[in-house]
Amino acid sequence: MMEIMEGSHAVAEAVKRCRPEVVSAYPITPQTHIVERLAEFVADGEMESDYLTVDSEFSALSACVGASAAGSRVYSSTSSQGLILMAEVCFNASGMRLPIVMSIANRALGAPLSIWNDQQDSIALRDSGWFQLYAEDVQELVDYHFLSYRVAEDHNILLPGFVCFDGFILSHTYEPVDIPEQDEVDAYLPPFNPYQKLDAQDPISMGMYATPDYYMEFRYELDRAMERASRAIEDAGQAFGEQFGRNYGSLVEEYRMDDADTALVAMGSICGTVKDAVDEMRAAGRKVGLLKLRSFRPFPKEEVAKALDGVSKVAVLEKNISPGSAMKGAVGLEFKDALWKTGIDVYSYVIGLGGRDVRKKDIAAVVDLAERGSGDMFYGLREELI
Amino acid sequence: MALNVGCAARPGRARDNKTGSWRVFRPILDAEKCKKCGLCLLICPEGCISEDDEYPRVDYEYCKGCGLCAEECPAEAIEMEQEEK
Amino acid sequence: MVDTSLELFGCGHRACGGCGPALAARLILKGAGANSIVVASTGCMEVFSTPYPETAWEVPWIHSLFENASAVASGIEASLKRQGRSEHVLCICGDGATFDIGMLCISGAFERGHDITYICYDNEAYMNTGVQRSGATPYDASTTTSPAGKESFGNKRPKKDMPQILVAHGAPYVATASVAYPNDLMQKVERAVNTPGPCYLQIHAPCSTGWGFEGGKTMEIGKLAIQTGLWVNFEMVDGEIAKAKKVVRKPVDEYLMAQKRFRHLFKPARNEEEIAKIQAIADANAAKYGIDIKPKK
Numbered sequence: 174m175m176e177i178m179e180g181s182h183a184v185a186e187a188v189k190r191c192r193p194e195v196v197s198a199y200p201i202t203p204q205t206h207i208v209e210r211l212a213e214f215v216a217d218g219e220m221e222s223d224y225l226t227v228d229s230e231f232s233a234l235s236a237c238v239g240a241s242a243a244g245s246r247v248y249s250s251t252s253s254q255g256l257i258l259m260a261e262v263c264f265n266a267s268g269m270r271l272p273i274v275m276s277i278a279n280r281a282l283g284a285p286l287s288i289w290n291d292q293q294d295s296i297a298l299r300d301s302g303w304f305q306l307y308a309e310d311v312q313e314l315v316d317y318h319f320l321s322y323r324v325a326e327d328h329n330i331l332l333p334g335f336v337c338f339d340g341f342i343l344s345h346t347y348e349p350v351d352i353p354e355q356d357e358v359d360a361y362l363p364p365f366n367p368y369q370k371l372d373a374q375d376p377i378s379m380g381m382y383a384t385p386d387y388y389m390e391f392r393y394e395l396d397r398a399m400e401r402a403s404r405a406i407e408d409a410g411q412a413f414g415e416q417f418g419r420n421y422g423s424l425v426e427e428y429r430m431d432d433a434d435t436a437l438v439a440m441g442s443i444c445g446t447v448k449d450a451v452d453e454m455r456a457a458g459r460k461v462g463l464l465k466l467r468s469f470r471p472f473p474k475e476e477v478a479k480a481l482d483g484v485s486k487v488a489v490l491e492k493n494i495s496p497g498s499a500m501k502g503a504v505g506l507e508f509k510d511a512l513w514k515t516g517i518d519v520y521s522y523v524i525g526l527g528g529r530d531v532r533k534k535d536i537a538a539v540v541d542l543a544e545r546g547s548g549d550m551f552y553g554l555r556e557e558l559i
Numbered sequence: 560m561a562l563n564v565g566c567a568a569r570p571g572r573a574r575d576n577k578t579g580s581w582r583v584f585r586p587i588l589d590a591e592k593c594k595k596c597g598l599c600l601l602i603c604p605e606g607c608i609s610e611d612d613e614y615p616r617v618d619y620e621y622c623k624g625c626g627l628c629a630e631e632c633p634a635e636a637i638e639m640e641q642e643e644k
Numbered sequence: 645m646v647d648t649s650l651e652l653f654g655c656g657h658r659a660c661g662g663c664g665p666a667l668a669a670r671l672i673l674k675g676a677g678a679n680s681i682v683v684a685s686t687g688c689m690e691v692f693s694t695p696y697p698e699t700a701w702e703v704p705w706i707h708s709l710f711e712n713a714s715a716v717a718s719g720i721e722a723s724l725k726r727q728g729r730s731e732h733v734l735c736i737c738g739d740g741a742t743f744d745i746g747m748l749c750i751s752g753a754f755e756r757g758h759d760i761t762y763i764c765y766d767n768e769a770y771m772n773t774g775v776q777r778s779g780a781t782p783y784d785a786s787t788t789t790s791p792a793g794k795e796s797f798g799n800k801r802p803k804k805d806m807p808q809i810l811v812a813h814g815a816p817y818v819a820t821a822s823v824a825y826p827n828d829l830m831q832k833v834e835r836a837v838n839t840p841g842p843c844y845l846q847i848h849a850p851c852s853t854g855w856g857f858e859g860g861k862t863m864e865i866g867k868l869a870i871q872t873g874l875w876v877n878f879e880m881v882d883g884e885i886a887k888a889k890k891v892v893r894k895p896v897d898e899y900l901m902a903q904k905r906f907r908h909l910f911k912p913a914r915n916e917e918e919i920a921k922i923q924a925i926a927d928a929n930a931a932k933y934g935i936d937i938k939p940k941k
Contacts, residue, residue: 194726195719223722228752235712239719242706245726265708270565369567371704373679373731378699379567380707387696390562566696573656573700601826604666607655625661626860
């Protein structure tokens with residue numbers, strides 16, 4: 174049913190309906206409202222879950238590893254410093270092929286300490302073997318949780334996943350959102366059926382070590398699973414559309430791309446601003462469009478190439494920086510690779526780091542820069558400070 | 560043979576590794592001295608001593624020749640002899 | 645009652661001959677029984693028992709990372725509770741994983757009061773990586789990162805009192821044991837897994853390779869540790885000392901001289917001052933736990 178709700182609380186409502194048996198989380202701004210609301214549900218008997226108030230994010234994800242291996246659907250959530258603290262466990266969880274789903278309230282990484290939004294945290298873990306979906310608004314944020322558990326737990330996939338959403342921007346604002354009923358979610362997301370588990374009736378050893386004779390093949394299998402995840406996300410997104418009327422059957426979303434000369438590329442809530450900016454620019458006669466990336470991992474190389482066919486400039490808005498890298502941001506590199514034989518110019522613009530506001534006029538300015546052939550740069554620096 | 564998902568495995572394959580080849584000395588039991596107390600069965604770090612008609616029997620496919628059984632036997636019924644190669 | 649015929653740790657593992665931890669693993673599983681799930685940390689025992697695909701473990705077993713066994717166990721325990729399952733959840737971890745890198749997770753797990761049994765096999769250094777010093781390394785022991793040298797007598801710090809730290813967390817049952825006394829070890833494991841709440845068992849597991857003695861002497865070295873008072877076998881129940889193994893105490897020399905890691909205290913000459921300091925540690929242990937058998941008058 175349709176309600177106006179704070180983003181974090183909407184996440185909690187979604188997670189509740191996913192029926193995790195074990196919730197293990199550590200508080201960090203700006204995720205706290207999620208874990209607080211979940212604790213209330215447990216305290217009121219509205220969730221049949223064990224809620225572990227763990228000692229750190231590292232322990233939070235480690236407890237998820239244990240509970241998932243023992244046969245439970247699990248949930249955790251974090252941001253920024255917490256995600257990087259649990260980075261070791263992230264690699265471990267994907268290597269062990271455990272279907273854990275975690276909400277990431279995207280937040281900048283220190284130093285300097287910042288509690289405000291950018292996407293550095295999840296992008297820094299792009300090699301971790303977790304699939305990564307980025308929500309534009311609270312509705313997508315809610316829906317991606319159901320989708321992610323379904324994809325993760327598919328015996329053909331068995332990969333953990335991040336549901337990424339911009340901290341404060343989506344977590345702490347109120348939007349109208351349709352929270353599906355429990356029975357509808359149950360129809361879409363069946364009970365967890367582990368591929369394998371710790372069980373004294375049928376013992377196995379999990380997480381053994383691999384010598385050079387075996388290690389490469391394990392990593393290859395992980396990568397193949399991630400490749401299969403593209404199709405699995407599309408299928409799950411299509412099925413979601415059939416049941417709930419909101420279709421996520423593609424890893425990209427095109428907005429006014431049909432005859433665009435310059436394409437803007439972005440992930441997450443900034444897409445809302447970009448769509449408004451595109452409308453304004455179109456009204457002024459400029460042929461611009463937005464290619465929204467729904468999934469960063471797996472990266473939809475073919476869909477991207479198809480969607481951008483015919484444009485002359487691509488301007489990638491990067492809420493991250495990879496210092497010393499060829500294009501400054503991590504997302505642009507993947508686009509450049511997807512388009513490298515086409516002659517289309519791809520530029521990265523590092524924008525909005527640490528919660529710096531991005532406005533429609535900034536989007537228009539980026540388009541100007543791209544059309545002038547200027548890119549792979551920071552946008553919007555305060556010159557007086559440098 | 561295809562890999563198991565997530566680097567997992569069922570029990571039993573360790574036995575493929577015949578650690579008896581590591582041995583320099585081998586334990587030899589003097590049955591007359593043996594009191595059948597069962598201590599050597601309990602304390603072998605390999606677990607390769609089993610009961611055979613109440614007497615201990617060493618599985619030489621796995622025995623590493625560490626000598627703990629000989630050292631601890633209360634009846635001094637086990638001697639370590641140089642392995643012939 | 646412990647079923648000592650239960651073999652849940654198979655042959656073919658790659659531990660050194662005479663390995664204290666290997667013996668500990670066999671005995672622990674006899675004490676815990678087949679209805680157990682084992683969580684291992686990275687370390688000697690994990691490495692010698694699970695090179696893919698050769699696992700020596702006949703019970704369900706999981707290894708995640710070096711430092712997080714107790715957090716993983718917390719999650720398993722919560723999951724089993726939800727599923728109504730009865731398996732014992734055991735962590736079996738080395739001293740490095742327990743005393744040092746795992747402190748955060750252990751403290752949290754014990755503070756939350758999970759129904760788990762944490763067993764530390766204590767070989768007093770990071771053995772798997774080549775005998776580096778840990779928080780469990782005894783005073784003056786020579787390791788590769790606390791070597792005896794022209795300006796050093798070896799490890800500068802006394803052994804961290806891990807059992808007391810966990811008593812302070814309110815653990816209902818905290819005990820120490822040794823592979824030198826296998827029946828006592830198995831009984832303590834059985835008691836720990838059957839005591840509700842977070843229980844801790846620290847097992848002295850001498851390492852012939854790391855300490856410098858012949859593999860066949862593992863139990864003899866363990867006995868000497870106890871007879872000198874440098875290791876005390878005790879049980880604490882709800883924070884009070886319930887039992888401690890009493891000995892007719894030997895001077896520490898006999899224990900120290902038997903191991904290469906203390907050889908620098910005797911060669912080229914006896915270092916009376918350092919040996920006296922180690923004796924003082926043994927004396928303090930004896931006083932604290934009341935282990936001295938009083939001679940009859």
